[in-house]
Amino acid sequence: MTPAERPSTLLNRRGFLALGAGATAALGLAACSSSASPPPQAKVGPTSPLIARAEAARRPAGAVVRPVDLTAQVGELDLGGVQVRTWSFGQLPGKEIRLKRGEVLQAKLSNRLPQPTTIHWHGLALRNDMDGVPDLTQPAVAAGSDFTYEFTVPEAGTFWFHPHVGVQLDRGLYAPLIVEDPADGGDYDTELVIVFDDWLDGTGTDPDAVLANLKQNGMNMGAMPGMDHMGGMPKSDLLGGDAGDVTYPHFLANGRTATAPTSFPGKPGQRIRLRLINAGADTAFRVGVPGVPLRVTHTDGFPTTASGDAEAVLLGMGERIDAVFTVPATGVPVLAIAEGKSGYAQVLVHAGNSRAGTANDSAAELLKKAKVQTVQDFSAAPQVDLKNRAPDVTHDLKLASPGAKYDWTINGKPYDPADGLPVRQRQRVRLRFVNDSDMYHPMHLHGHTFQVRGQNAPGPRKDTVLVLPRRTVEVDFDADNPGQWLTHCHNAYHGESTMMTVVSYVE
Ligand SMILES: [Cu+2]
Known part of the structure; x- marks a missing residue:
């Protein structure tokens, strides 16, 4: 047995010494087959030699x-x-x-x-x-x-x-x-990277104050600035119900409000690859270029097959899409409407001497009526399609409504880094996100890009997927990157409260 293959041991937070299978055998302990007390499993922790080995395998010789x-x-x-x-x-x-x-x-x-x-x-x-x-x-x-x-x-x-x-x-x-x-670069002329965000910090409140207020008053009370409970929850059909827990005074595109946006010097006929990122904490955006079709090319960084022209795309927190559009004869805004909320963010794309205007309320109204593409419209390109395979292990993650103290949970438990959903290297893993709550959750898995299962196989490759209220979303991935990987809701207030758990590699 090489040092790299030696089972690791670790003392978990509750003070139990977890031993690997090899170590268990060496101690002469019989493996227990009772489901009530499963055998202890050695976690592949961040200091395991398997981590360094995985890194060595992906690093090309002479890497810059x-x-x-x-x-x-x-x-x-x-x-x-x-x-x-x-x-x-x-x-x-x-x-x-x-x-x-x-x-x-x-x-x-x-x-x-x-x-x-x-x-x-x-x-x-x-x-x-x-x-x-x-x-x-x-x-x-x-x-x-x-x-x-x-x-x-x-x-x-x-x-x-x-x-x-x-x-x-x-x-x-x-x-x-x-x-x-x-x-x-084969199918476009230039790139435009846009990060969208919902903003309240430094406007009379800050995120810690908002979280403290949510925890103190639960979901539906409280009247601090930055809270959304004065006139009830914002709603969105696209999001299947509640659209957020927090009201934001500003929505930003590349760090600027909609009334003072940045601009991009486009030319008529130029093909622009948009790389759109939702860095918001509690806001999904409906993104598009009103009146101009988008061709979505990537979901969360991974290529998709053609989904036809898109008028608009839904982008949850943590999600990204890449999409190509052709600059028309006149300047146009790239818009992100705060889904179910009030307001939008924008970047202006000029078309040569035809400059896009800043006032785009009517364009935003147009986008609100547009047909919106969602995860169900996208398919992994053949080169990134995970070959169909029955899962070796399936884990359910039940996403529950919060209790009185705004405590969001997975499988009824608060987050514990010592706890987790065991997987083994080389397994095909299926996660079933079961949303038992009345709000959508953008569920994110670290260290992997899963494939979303849906009616239209193959689904897209993604690392963050919207799970609408009372719906179940299944994703598959290959366990090919050892370690302890957080999986959590990318609503920052849900994640911190503590809608998080661990996909835990064990030996
Ligand atoms: Cu959530």
């Missing part, structure tokens, strides 16, 4: 290393006539990181915030000890400290990064992470 400095800091930002004091990586969004598939990202995080923080690299199948989940994959990076993340990026696509501590995600700590493929 790309160093980046990221300083999480407190400071003033201008959102377009709205000045806020917030937490960011120095600008909003943070500076884009762009590299090529197979390169190594070496990102030094300097934490100049008053709290611990981490960075999670959303959507990447990276090494587990660089996934940025405190108490699960690393200790949080203390205020005033530094930590260097280093990992190979195995897949091309549109990704992003954000902290995984508290509700820091609902401040300004996010940025796009674009991984290029050598084949990129």
Whole structure:
């Protein structure tokens, strides 16, 4: 047995020593077959040699290393006539990181915030000890400290990064992470990356105050600024019911409000690849270019087959789509309507000398009437389609309505990093997200890109999927990236309260 194959041991949070099968045999303990007390299983933790081995397997010889400095800091930002004091990586969004598939990202995080923080690299199948989940994959990076993340990026696509501590995600700590493929650029002329966000930090409240208020008053009470309970919950047919728990004074596209948007110098006939990212904490967006068809090419970074022209696409928190459109003779806005809420965000795309105007309320109304493509409209492209295979293991995740103290749970339990849903390497795993609540949940799995099962097989490859109220969504993935992987609701307030659990590799 090589050191890499030696079963790891770990002392879990409750103080039980969990031993691997090999170690159990070595101690002469009989395996117990009773379902009431299953045999102890050794978890593949972030320090397991299997993690380093998986990283070595995905790193090409002579891989280029790309160093980046990221300083999480407190400071003033201008959102377009709205000045806020917030937490960011120095600008909003943070500076884009762009590299090529197979390169190594070496990102030094300097934490100049008053709290611990981490960075999670959303959507990447990276090494587990660089996934940025405190108490699960690393200790949080203390205020005033530094930590260097280093990992190979195995897949091309549109990704992003954000902290995984508290509700820091609902401040300004996010940025796009674009991984290029050598084949990129064949069907478009230029790119436009847009990060959409819902914003309240520094406007008389902040995310910690909003969360404290939700926890104190439960779902349907409270009247603080930033809370949505004055006139009842916002509703959306597209989202199957409640559209959110929090009211936001602003919706942003690339860090700017709708009345002071950024613009892009397009030309008539130019094909633009949009890379659209929803960094919101409690808002799904309906995105589109009113009157101009979109051709969706990627879901959460992975290629799709043609789904026909789209008038609009639903984009939940954490989700991304890539879509190509052709600039018409006149300037147009790329719009993101806050689904079920009031307001939108936009980036103006000029068409040569024809400049897109800022006032786009009527265009937003047009988009509200558009036919909206959702997860059911997309199909994985053949090169990323997981071959049909019966699952080796199936785990149900029951998503329950919150109790009086806004405690969202999975399978009736609060989050415990020592607990989890066991999987073994090389298994085909099926997760069944069973939504027993009255609100939608964008469910995200770390370290993998699953395939959504649906009526129209094959479903799209994704890492975040909307699970509507009282519905069940099934996803399959291959357990090919060992470690302890968080799976959770990407509503920042649900996740923190604590709609999270662990897909836990065991030996
Ligand atoms: Cu949720």
